[in-house]
Amino acid sequence: MQKSEYVPVIRWKRGEQSAIKELEKNIKDNISPIIEIPPIDWDFDKEEFKKSIDQHLSNFAKQIEECWNENTLYIDALQICLDDEETMESGTHPLKFIFDHLEGINIKAIPVTSPSRGENYQSAIHEIINEYKTGVCLRLRDEDFDEIEDLLLTTRGFPCDTNEIDLIIDYEFIEPKHEKRTSKLVLGSLQSIPDINSWRNLIFIATSMPDNLSAISTGTDGSIPRIEWSIYNKLLKASLPRYPTFGDYIIQNPNYNQIDPRVIQMAASIRYTSKSEFLIFRGFSVRSPKHGKWGQAKTLCERVIKSPQFSGENFSYGDKYIHECALGNTSTGNAKTWRKIGTNHHLTLVFQQFANSPGVLASDK
Template sequence: MFEKRHYVPILKWKQGEQKAIELLPLTVKQGLTPLLEIPPIDWDFENEAPKKTIDEHLANVSETLSRSWGLDRPLYLDLNFIESNERMASGQHPLGYIFNQLRTDGINAIPVTGTNRDSAYQIEVISAHQRDQLGICIRLTEEDFDDLQVNIDSLLTTLGVDTTEIDLVIDYKYVNPNDRTRTALFISGLINGLPYLNSWRNLILCGTAFPKDLSDVGSNTIDQIERSEWIIWKRLIQTNRVNRTLTFGDYAIANPEPFEADPRLIRMSANIRYTGDDKFIIFKGRDLRKYGHHQYYQLAAQAVAHQEYKGAGFSAGDHYIQEVANQSTTPGNPATWRRAGTNHHLTLVVNELSTVALP
């Protein structure tokens, strides 16, 4: 069982997030267990076809996990974005393929499932648990809440495991800051009414107030977004509204939904996402195609000058921000800034959890 101050970030396993975890010191890694989502295969909008085969898409997953995580402790792995009819060229199910690779490379992983996965997926989850004996992670979303007892019992019967072998994730996904109080009341009632509340191995609450895009943030501005998921978790814990240990989880500096728009039609603006006390701080420039990546020099200087900036020694991400602000390195691109912002965020949350007042 996790201790009270453990952290479960949900991260899409892309280049920026991979490097963000790789650059974490051991002391920070030990304070978290990532739930990693394999992103969907990118779509080639010009040719109206997937950019890769499933074999190409999954070829380096085990290698990147080994390099970035590198711990004996387990991580969670979810293939929720991979189409259910996908199979490797050999005919093998993608989940079985990845777990065989992870096993060979000495990576401990716990399979993530939910009530919406098909029977072939569930068979692979059962097989992974039987071979590795690491348990199973069940991820409940809003669609499950209406008939929770039936949904949970049905899935437990399918998996054939006891609740003591299961880590249960209540994934609220997007939390609208305008509905924070109502959401907190709903979540506390939902959790306290959970079937088998005290017998789950771990109970994890995940969500985020980070929006799907930053279109509501004006160009050349510094804005902020409330970290409602963090505020809700703290209040539930500090007011004893939940009748058992509740682990905190979030989506770092991203929204739960994958990016699926045609990149030819998107006008992405330069931006730095920086997590502060109870808020995300957004330093936003202008259209990258038109005004270029050199905007990041000014944005980084604004971040370093901000009162919430933690200093170059706080994390690898903060060090990178300082380097760009000093113009002693290249201005980077959206992937390097996702790395920097995610690395800072993970470090910050582990530190926050180590100091937050808990009953």
């Protein structure tokens, strides 16, 4: 990236893959997603992983090719490399395996690392930079800024120049009530970065989407303020030598939770992003025949399109689907369907916010 672009964190699951596949080309041309490889699902009955690491990654390059275009994307393999000894059957590091299989596809991928990752992960990063000339993306958390100057000195060990290194300031989950305090922390973090104009790209990422929606009662509608967007716009009004571009976690929380499906009580819901909020339309347990299982999504869609914040059926693929479902013209789907729909709408809306906001576009100065 050499211009302001939206940098969403996309958890590489079927719903999210389908969501970006349905994006219009001009949107794909102006976003640079961070693709997070999710951990392998756990089989709670057999008490073992459902797949091997080779099976988990076997179709990754093909999926990327089908869903994306030639614009830049980042790849973060932390969740499958929490054990730093993890390798493919061939002995190749999983991250290196991914980049080897992306070779030949017309996609510009950049590997993501952070200071806390293991020796083998960092060795794979060096191999990728040397072989594919990708540069690297350094993903920093709040705690990394305690000694930021010393930390960034270690980037001299990467086999690339500073102008080939992207910096992400990732504040992960922000409680809405902590907006003012977090705004000051983010501003201080940006001001503490040495040689701030020398880095290839500078990106701020956060979300206010909670780990679960229990604060909103089943069968009701609620909302959560998009604190990350509010903080970002405050940054653009501050006096900074360089302004970051914006990223978020779309409509999900950063945490990865492996929940036993035998005990979970999932309620049908639609997460619908507006200009300043996440609107939450909650139904009831999808196990309940009384409430129609996923058939209740039709009623949820009716509530969405009646909202004054509904963007209209022609706004995005996701909005069209919501409108058609409300009319009973398409399937009420399942959890993957509504993650796809909510994700597609969100990506379209944030892209529009960038396109229509001179203040955001000024972040390149």
